Amino acid sequence: MSTTRNDDSSAMSEQRIEDIDVSTEMQSSFLEYAYSVIYARALPDARDGLKPVQRRILYQMAEMGLRPDRGHVKSARVVGEVMGRLHPHGDTAIYDALVRMAQGFVQRVPTIDGHGNFGSLDDGPAAPRYTEARLDAAALALTAELDEDVVDFVPNYDNSTTQPEVLPAAWPHLLVNGASGIAVGMATNMAPHNLGEVIAGALHLLENPGATLEEIMQFIPGPDLPSGARITGLDGIRDAYAGGRGSFRTRATASVERVTARKSGIVVTELPYMVGPEKVIEKIKDGVQAKKLAGISDVADLTDRKHGLRLVIEIKTGFDPEAVLEQLYRHTPLEDMFHINNVALVDGGPQTLGLIELLRVYLDHRIQVVRRRSAFRLARKLERLHLVEGLLVAILDIDEVIQIIRSSDDASAAGERLRIVFDLSELQSEYILELRLRRLTKFSRIELEAERDQLRQEIAELERLLGDEILLRARVGAELRETSDRFATPRRTLLTEGVGTPPKRGKAIETTQLQLADSPTQVLLSTTGRLLRIDTVEADARLQQPPRRSKHDAVRSHVTTTVQGELGAVTNLGRLLRVPVVALPSSPQGSVLLSAGVKAHDFVGLTNAKEQVVALVPIDQETPIALGTRLGVVKRVTGIDFGKNRELEIMTLKAGDEVVGAALAADDDELVFVSDDAQLLRFSGKLVRPQGRSAAGMAGMKLSDGAVVLSFAVVAAANIELAEVASVARNEDALEGTDSGTAKVSSLSEFPAKGRAxxxxxxxxxxxxxxxxxxxxxxxxxxxxxxxDGAVRALPTGGAKRDASGTPLEQVVDFIGRGIGDPTPLPGAEAEGAAPDSEDTTAASVTD
Structure with a gap:
């Protein structure tokens, strides 16, 4: 098939008709269109993680001087400059890209500081003539050092100026902020991550090029969404990290609260990524009308700037809020799927990349940037040293220099004579001719000599850096650490190994299915800091199963409570936080897997990286809470009343001290300290009088110089004969991997009781x-x-003498706790030989 092309000229009589093949024309045109969409619009570059329009916006704003320390300018001005100089497409596309770069609910680290109405998940932004913008501080790290030849520049669309082919990118933008785009025949959809975690993973790969995916995932466990919420099920994430494609399920963060004197409600404070509250409310109303949802009396959006997102879903009397919440997860966007497709441009071509490949492409780019920057700086410093040395030659014999210049016919002749007499280069002679007389002072000479010495030192350092790949990679790592210190923020999204909700179904639910009792439950805290909830109905059978070791399965603390109850989390900084039990993830049916739990630090909302949960305690009992500290202080605190507070300070700590363990302790219970100099102290709880929250405690264990407490435990009197003491010693001077240390397990009854202090x-x-x-x-x-990392580590069997030496270990043991599957009744559970009123026995295990 063919057609004709008619090209009209100014004269109607002059026409040129050319026969072409339609299939050939369509193929050629479509390929050009596909190439343009793939390479110039839809897909990000794996090096700086930016699409062309994003890169051009950041570069042009940097050229305009729109820094964070300067005022905002109209977004329309930015759009006009970008469109006129770099991006010859519609202003709508440019403004849409600018808006997304400023939206904190879209990007984990926004690069544009927007002023005005930049929209929400439910509403679009105002017109560009009404909004203002400037670069965010994080964007400066992406565009820094462009004037030092760190990247190649290419012509713009009309060859009137140039633009960077890629930005230097001091942090991994692609992994941190993710990307989405639809090209021709392919698409990309990448999840945002935590900047600190991504840089930590990149540093590990930089220092260990052969690192495995499992090692990298210790630093980058999963996405960190700007909206927070939770990710349930990590198998899809592992698939995406391995091959570039996978999916995961996100759940809203919700808690059960008393909304009125007689009604409970579900309060939603975080939604899945890119899900707006209006969409959720609409789906809830549709579900209630279609009778897919039951037990809901009202839903209100109480979101404001002060408190953030707050959706309140009122529950009818007689319905279990947790069961209603599960139905909401099933039938509304409170639970959503995110499909990962890591497609990005590498060496000019689209590729599907796993986590390690993405990090390697970025690290290779940064190494090249630092190498080119160092070479540029070296060349500039060599040029400056050349001029300084020539100037010093002239100053040392300035009288002759002046005589040569005065006796010369013109500047050209003077320069020629200077080069001959003083053996100077043309550049040096020209520089001397332009020398100002005020530079001829003695002080200027001293300054020049100091500058020369400084330049020689810097040149030597740059030459060493460029000549040693190890030093170059170390410099890249140091700069990444500095960037992490500046811009890293705590993780927002909780990661759980739970299986999530079954696929959504359209069938209406039975009302009776939601009317569930507030059943007893047990909450476990692992030695690696994970929280897990298990139903007491089947806990006894599951906890007493033969031991089957899995990751994170050593228990540090344990509390028996109810599903809709609350418990207290004691931190190492002496704070007690109120924790709702219903929000905790539960163990898979038929087993107890602490690896399915959630990180306690993230769950209770600790913002200080140095603060950790060390114990769980009931908060509805009158028995005092005993606390032991790193410096040997002990305290039993009473009179705890939260009121409307979420957290309380229950112990005043000295500088450098921290809590290492806590548990309920009656007068008849035994308090036990173990110090790192291998000393154990055991004494009666009645020797520690109860105090108020503001008290600082009293002397518990007398420590030798330099020693600190590793473990503090409370053991019920009835459990003394059942209690064991486990300890691990390690050779600090041995090379990594050559000595795992020794361990010993003895009966607590072997140790005599002593006095306090x-x-x-x-x-x-x-x-x-x-x-x-x-x-x-x-x-x-x-x-x-x-x-x-939670991996299983074997310990020797018990029965060792009190002061015996340890048995050599095959692998390093970092934490010790009570094993799941132990036939001994868990502390706090009524059993033969156990005190019915005894509560949690907590032992802290800390690394030296």
Missing amino acids: TGGVRAQRLLRGERRLSAAWVGPGTPFGNAR
Whole structure:
């Protein structure tokens, strides 16, 4: 098939008709169109993580001087400059890209500081003539050092100016902020991540080029969405990190609260990524009308600037809020799927990349940027040194220089004679001729000599850097650490191994299915800091199953409560936080897997990276809470009343001190300290009088110089014969991987009770090279060991003498706790030989 092309000229009589093949023309035109969409619009570059329009916006705003320390300008002005100089497309596309770069609910680290109405998930932004914009501080790190030849520049669309082919990108924008775009025959959809975690993973790969995906995921466990919420099920994330494609389920953050004197409600404070509150409210109303949802009396949006997102869903009397919440997850956008498709441009072509490939492309880019920047700086410093040395030559014999210049016919002749007499280059002679007389002072000479010495030192450093790949990679790593310190923020999204909600169904639910009782439950805290809830109805059978070791399965603390109850989380900084039990993830049916739990630090909302949860305690009992600190202080606190507060300070700590363990402690219970110099002290709880929250406690264990407490435990009197003492010693001077240390397990009854404020007795004989214990644990049952990443670690069997030396370990043990599957009744559970009123026995295990 063919057609004709008619090209009209100014004269109607002059025409040129050309026969072409339609299929050939369509193929050629479509390929050009597809190429333009793929390479110039839809897909980001894997190096700086930006699409062309985003890169051009940031570059043009940097050229306009729109820095964070200057005022905002109209967005329309930015759009006009970008469109006129760099991006010959519609102003709508440019403004839409600028808006998304300023929206904190879209990007994890926004790069545009917007002023005005930049829209929401439910409403669009105002017109560009009404909004204002400037670069955010994080954007300066993306565009910095462009004037130092760190990247190639290419012509713009009409060859009137140039633009950077790629930005230097001091942080991994593609992984941090994600990307989405639809090209021709392909698309990309990448999830945002936490900047600090991504840089930590990149640093590990930089220092260990052969690192495995499992190692990298210790630093980058999963996406960190700007909206927070929760991710349930990590298998899809692992698939995406391995091959570039996968999916995960996101859940809103919701809690059950008392909204009126007689009604409970579900309060939603975080929604899945890119889900707006109006969409959720609409789906809830549709579900109620279609009778897919039951037990809901009202829904209100109480969101404001002060409190943030707050959707209140009132529950009818007689309905279990947790069961209603599960139905909301099933039938509304409170639970959503995110499909990952990591497609980006690498060396000019689209590729599907896994996590390690994405990090390697970025690191290779940064290494090249630092290399080119160093070469540029070296060349400039060599040029400056050349001029300074010539100037020093002239100053040393300035009289002759002046005589040569005065006796010359013109500047050209003077320059020629200077080059001959003083053996100077043309550049040096020209510089001397332009020398001002005020530079001829003695002080100027001293300055020049100091500058020369400084330049020589800097040149030597740059030459060493360019000549040593290891130093170059170290410099890249140091700059990444600085960037992380400046811009990293705490994680917002909780990651859980839960299986999530079954696929959504259209069938109406039975009302009776939502009317569930507030059943008893148990909450476990692992030694690696994970929280898990298990139903007491089947907990006894599941907890007493034969031990089957899995990651994170050593228990540090345990509390029996109810599903809709609350418990207290004690932190190492002496704070007690109120935690709703219903919001905790539950263990998969038929097993107890602490790896399915959530990180306690993230769950309770700790913003200080140095603050950690060390114990769980009931908050509805009159029994005092005993606390032991790193410096040997002990306290039993009473009179805890939260009122309307979420957190309380229950112990005043000295500088450098922190809580290492806590538990309920009656007068008849035993308090046990273990210090890192292998001493154990055990004394009666009645020796510690109860105090108020503001008290600082009293002397608990007398420590030798330099020693600190590793473990503090409360053991019920009836459990003394069942309690074990486990300790690990390690050779601090041994090379990594050559010595895993020694461990010992003994019966607590072997250790005599002493008085409070004494030094105790030896708990383990240290071998040559072992100066300190690195971990310790005291409690009833069999101790289990874990590595820092939760991996299983074997411990020797019990029965060792009180002051015996340890047994060599095959692998390093970082934490010790009570093992799941131990036949000994859990502390707090009524059993033969156990005190019915005894509560949680907590033992803290800390690394040295």
